[in-house]
Amino acid sequence: MNTQNKKTIFSTDNLPLATFLKAKGCKLLHITKKTPKHAFFNFEDCPERKDLTKKFWNENGSVEPRSFCAAQRELKTFLYDQSYPTGNE
Numbered sequence: 001m002n003t004q005n006k007k008t009i010f011s012t013d014n015l016p017l018a019t020f021l022k023a024k025g026c027k028l029l030h031i032t033k034k035t036p037k038h039a040f041f042n043f044e045d046c047p048e049r050k051d052l053t054k055k056f057w058n059e060n061g062s063v064e065p066r067s068f069c070a071a072q073r074e075l076k077t078f079l080y081d082q083s084y085p086t087g088n089e
Helices: 015-023 047-057 065-080
Strands: 002-004 007-012 028-035 038-044
Touching: 007 015, 007 028, 015 038, 015 047, 015 065, 028 065
Parallel strands: none
Antiparallel strands: 002 007, 007 038, 028 038
16 A cells, blocks of 8 residues: 555555455546556555455455446556556656
């Protein structure tokens, strides 16, 4: 976790976890591309995020399948969209 502008940021390079968090309503702040094939998804940390991450890794989390697909499609679009804010600027 990093602190930027007094906001706590949770960062992950795991696409399924990022998709799950986005589908559950966590706010994506930006994407940091380390290389063209390696990116980090940076979320505004919220009280629910830690519990959601724990549920994801313990296979206890659930999300509506269409919500998951929509969130994943959106994240993949952001990865390739040059106008989406990245942490590389």
